[in-house]
Amino acid sequence: MKRKRRTLKVARRHLQRQEARVSKYHLYSQEIQKRFKQVSRWFSNFKLYLIPWESKIRQIESHFGSVVSSYFIFHRWVLGLDILVSIIIMMFIITPEWLADHRNDAQRYNETKSFKEMPESIKKHADELNTILDFGGHAQYSMASNARKSKLASGKTEQYVFSWKAFTGWDFTIGNPETSSNLYMANVIKMRVIITFFCLTVIRLKEINLRNQ
The missing domain is CATH 1.20.5 (Single alpha-helices involved in coiled-coils or other helix-helix interfaces)
Structure with missing residues (x-):
């Protein structure tokens, strides 16, 4: 001691x-x-x-695992993306058109008539809150209405074909190597067809221009 x-x-x-x-x-x-x-x-x-619903998603993950929680995380991400796209459309498309068509300004009133024509019955209620919440009025008769159309539909009116095939042509749920290789070759063939069609169209337009000259 x-x-x-x-x-x-x-x-x-x-x-x-x-x-x-x-x-x-x-x-x-x-x-x-x-x-x-x-x-x-x-x-x-x-x-x-x-973070929205983070505690509830953690609770679901503790009970059912990370596979089930990833489903809700994906839906939360899609919701956030939709909100972001809606804000961008509201700021840069709907709001400028609303300002250009405002009735209080006589000089700037109805400046968007060259590319859209809103009926008088809808134009009277276009500035009301119920119409805005229902995505009517300026949201219905503007360039923002194109966002509600599906870009994946087939046909001659399809827009941005190459971009949609390049960024949305792959299925990330495939787990079989043989299936993934087949899908890879199918996407390659689609890209070649699109590029070939584009080149032939450019050549054809050049030939038409030379004939006109």
Whole structure:
């Protein structure tokens, strides 16, 4: 017991000598790092409350696994994407057209008549809240109405064929290597057909221009 007390006294003396040598800058830096870790941990915990349905999805994941929770995470991502696209269409398409067709400004009234014609029965109620919430009025008779049309429909009126085939032509749910290789070759053939058709169209237009000249 006396030996343990003697060792404890020696250890205390050593600590007192070492504490005197520690600079204040080191103590302040350690304290700042400690506070920063606490604040970052608090923000990471608070971030869960800002993400929609995060706690419920975590609860579902704890009961049914990550495969089931990924389904709800995907739906949340699709909802956020739809909201973002709606905001962009509202800011850069519907709002400028509404300002251009506003009745209070006689000089700028009905400036969009060159590419859209709104019936008088709908134009009277185009600025009402119920019409806006139902996506009627300026949302129905504007360039924003094209967003509700399916770009994947086949036919001569299909737009941006190459972009849609390139970015939406792959099925990520395929797990069979043979099926994925077949789909890969099918996409390659589609791309070749599209590029060939585009080149032939350009050549044909050049020939027509040369004949006209």
